[in-house]
Amino acid sequence: MKKSFKFTLVASAILASGVIAAGTNLNKVQAKTYSRAVTKVAGSKNYAIYHNVSKNGPSGKFTSTKYFKHGQIQSKSYVSTKKGNFWDIYVDGRHIGWVSQNFFARNQISVAKDVSLVKNAAYSFNPKDAINYVTDGQGTAIDPNKVSVNHNSVSSAKSGSTKVNYSYGKAKASVNVTVRNNDNEANNVGNAVPKKGFKAVSAWKGGSKGSSRNWNAAHHYTSETSGNSFSNNGLTLKTRLFQPRFVSLGYGQAADKMGQVGVSPEGITVNGGIFTTSMYSNPNSDHAHLVSYNLNHIKSTTAAQNLTTMSWSTFKSYANNIKVSPYIKLGHGQSLGSSSKYIYVMANDNKYNNGPKSEEILQIRKSDMKINKIWTFRIAENRYIHNATFVGDNTMYALFHNGGYNKYEYWKLTRNGDEWDAEQVGATQGSFVSNGSPVQGFAYGNGNFYIGFNDNIFKVSENGTAKKHYKFNTRREIEGMSVSGSQLYVEFAQRAELTSGRI
Known part of the structure; x- marks a missing residue:
């Protein structure tokens, strides 16, 4: 009020x-x-x-x-x-x-430039997913749910193009939503023979059981002052960056739902020294912010935690090298990747069981952190993907697992124009963990997949051959992984901590 x-x-x-x-x-x-x-x-x-x-x-x-x-x-x-x-x-x-x-940007609606949908009778696109932001006459961000649209949804059952118009007060925008004309794009068959897997291990389920040294009530969630080093089976992960608890006003400072940035990370990507993570104020929301840190300029592992108390000159430098996206649709926000110019997000619904719906891929400009383009894809009506990663602008690797199949499948999707063509490149027999703990991170690099569960990371070749198992004892959730060059980056929760190790 x-x-x-x-x-x-x-x-x-x-x-x-x-x-x-x-x-x-x-x-x-x-x-x-x-x-x-x-x-x-x-x-x-x-x-x-x-x-x-x-x-x-x-x-x-x-x-x-x-x-x-x-x-x-x-x-x-x-x-x-x-x-x-x-x-x-x-x-x-x-x-x-x-x-x-x-x-401020006043009386504006910012939307994706283009939306391209895979043909799929089992899915309709919500046009509000294409909104970056909406502002009133004072440049204040408005809840996207208050925006009027001339199409509440766009069916992808038939090929063709639909113009969607958005309006809020004096602000107006439009986008063309096109359904691609290829019936075969969403009906792929996987026939890779599964390779022998690992002996299943027990990984704890649920949220983090532990925290970093000061991320607790006893220490009043104060900043960490020294980094960590976690080692096992030839892989050593060392702290690269402790992130701020909030990149905004926090709980007690009464921020609106679009304003609070933090405290829960879900996924990460690192490319060219730009580290990007999805940050949720509510883990049950499908909208959140992306936050990018330029690691080429932010050298300290601990200083970024102290944005509100560091010297003015240091803050000005840090603020110039930290970018925050608008409050946008990110889905679960765990499946990220990046190229030199773009961040990619597979904005899936992690509560949706295996079924025939399509899934969204967002292309987000690194320059201004806004959605540039949206595609949808589907591998098959019985292959809904919960974990994916991107390699460059035209390649996505997807992980499919369902206990009923008793295997993990690895799919490569290659973008040709607006189509995402899928092929299964490998599979691994059995389950990596014995108690149904979900995958917490999925990355690809140098011909290998890295699959993260709580305190466990598995290295698997592209065809599914089991290579290595790394076991840690942090008692903290893994919240995304990424490979850049020879480095594996792993994000831990409570406090959000980016670590890296040579692979």
Whole structure:
């Protein structure tokens, strides 16, 4: 709920260093505040940021929005002045200062440029899955569910094209949703002979049973100060980056559902030094944020945890090398991959049992973290995929497992135009774990698959031959894996910790 009150903005004009600004004109000005912080969406132009604001306008320019355009921007209040509205913004959870409302993307709907569906009578596409963000006249992000569309769903039963129109107030957008004309694309048959597997091991089920040293109530979830090293069977995983608990305002700071970024990671990808992870505020949601860290610039393993308390100059550098996507449809968010320009997400429904539905692949621009294109694919009516990874722009590897088949299957999907052509490349007999613990990470590199369960990683050749089993004792969930060059990257939960080891 929004409310208004009068106050002297000198007291609120706090520098990023925490020092109250001096010499400010003590003009009182009417301010409007929000009981929950609202999410703001950056526009394309750069604007000055100020320490202070009065009824005459802003003063005390000290930095520019160019450092913060791809961060998570939030605000709890704004003021109307003779020079327009100015918002008091937070970026990645840290208080920054006052910026003109003209900085924000106002009355806009951002959607994917194109949507291409595999022909499948058992599936209809939800057009709202293509939304990046929607803003009102003040540049505040609006719940996508409030957007009007002229088609609530688009059937993929018949080939053809449908134009979907979106509207919210003055904001409008459209996208063409095309159903591809190939009946064979979604009906593949796998005939790879399964290779002998591993002896099944017991992996605990459910959430993490342990945590990093300080990720607990006894230590008040404070930052970690030293890294870890986990070794087994020739693989040593060392801490590369402890991530912030929140890349936004947190629980006690009343962020809206689109605003909170954290605390639960689900999947990761690393390519060219850019590490991207999906971050959920609610693990049962199918919408979340992607957060990318430029590891070429963020060298410290521990500093990123302290975005709100690090020095101003360090924060400005870090904020310039951390990007947060809008609140978008990511499905389970565990199946990620990336190329030099794009991030790829297989946005599956992890609660859907094996069945005939299609699945979405999102292509997301690294430059601005927005959905560029959406495809759907289906391997076969009895092969719904829960785990996948991407190698470059045109190749996806998928893992299929169902206890009734008593094997794991490995599928390679190659993109030709908009079609994703599937072939089974291998299979492994039996089960890797004995108690039904789900796969927590799936990666491909140098001709091998890496399959992660809680505290267990299995190395399997592309044809399904069992190679190595790595057993750790972290008691923490694995939340995604990725291969880049000679390095295997593994994400652990509680606290979110990226580790890497040579393979």
